[in-house]
Amino acid sequence: MLRIAHIYKTFNPGTVNEKKALVDLSLELKAGDFATIIGSNGAGKSTLFNAISGSFFTDAGSIELAGQDITFQPEYQRARKIGRLFQDPMRGSAPGMTIEENLALAAGSGGWFSHMTKKDRQRFRDRLALLDMGLEDRMKQPVGLLSGGQRQALTLMMATMNPPKLLLLDEHTAALDPGAAEKVLNITRRIVEEENLTCLMVTHNMESALALGNRTLMMNQGRILFDVSGEERKGLTVADLLLRFKAEAGKNLDNDRMLLG
Numbered sequence: 001m002l003r004i005a006h007i008y009k010t011f012n013p014g015t016v017n018e019k020k021a022l023v024d025l026s027l028e029l030k031a032g033d034f035a036t037i038i039g040s041n042g043a044g045k046s047t048l049f050n051a052i053s054g055s056f057f058t059d060a061g062s063i064e065l066a067g068q069d070i071t072f073q074p075e076y077q078r079a080r081k082i083g084r085l086f087q088d089p090m091r092g093s094a095p096g097m098t099i100e101e102n103l104a105l106a107a108g109s110g111g112w113f114s115h116m117t118k119k120d121r122q123r124f125r126d127r128l129a130l131l132d133m134g135l136e137d138r139m140k141q142p143v144g145l146l147s148g149g150q151r152q153a154l155t156l157m158m159a160t161m162n163p164p165k166l167l168l169l170d171e172h173t174a175a176l177d178p179g180a181a182e183k184v185l186n187i188t189r190r191i192v193e194e195e196n197l198t199c200l201m202v203t204h205n206m207e208s209a210l211a212l213g214n215r216t217l218m219m220n221q222g223r224i225l226f227d228v229s230g231e232e233r234k235g236l237t238v239a240d241l242l243l244r245f246k247a248e249a250g251k252n253l254d255n256d257r258m259l260l261g
């Protein structure tokens, strides 16, 4: 589904601020793969997502999604195939618009809310009920009134309403309180499984990185340090991950949030 081959990205090349953020990075995801990504500070996790989403073109290498070369495709075109959630629950939905208006936009009704049919509303209601947050009874309320967890769950639903070829989750529960984070992670797991989505999820929570999905990638200095799946992954503990990082990177993991978590 996703084939990234030998991509590079250097910020501010040739200056004192030069930063090699992605270095000869290759990654393949099969349809239905759900890979979690962890890594050291500044490892290039968000830069990798930006490269896939088309926030910039990479300096070299290629990116293929669902059999199509998207290496030089503009961001707005990729957005039709790629769903993305950010850490900030305020991104990804329109606060001044109601829940049902947001859903209509995500469903591709073109924003002509007056054309929203009874059937559309019922479909939105049914899907909202699955979130188990009572949002199905608040469809006429502006999204700005929702809590962070409710808003992130809604954004996830919007991003997957028309199943994307690839779902990118960039620490999408990191700004939530532990209870809300757990709820949104459970919803994430359910939606990804039910829709058989291909998904990459950055997290600073090493337990989530091992518990969710079928693969775990560790990044350091713009590269994928290791990629574990199958039987090898099943028995792994957080302590194993830290040891493995040290063995591969030649230093201790320095991501403060991961270590505090």
Ligand SMILES: Nc1ncnc2c1ncn2[C@@H]1O[C@H](COP(=O)(O)OP(=O)(O)OP(=O)(O)O)[C@@H](O)[C@H]1O
Pocket: 011, 012, 019, 020, 021, 039, 040, 041, 042, 043, 044, 045, 046, 047, 048, 255
């Ligand atoms: N637009 C940019 N201009 C210059 N440098 C950048 C830019 N974006 C990212 N970088 C640098 O590239 C490196 C990788 O950054 P990135 O945000 O991808 O790391 P990350 O793995 O997501 O880190 P963290 O876990 O700390 O959020 C960092 O050194 C960062 O400062």
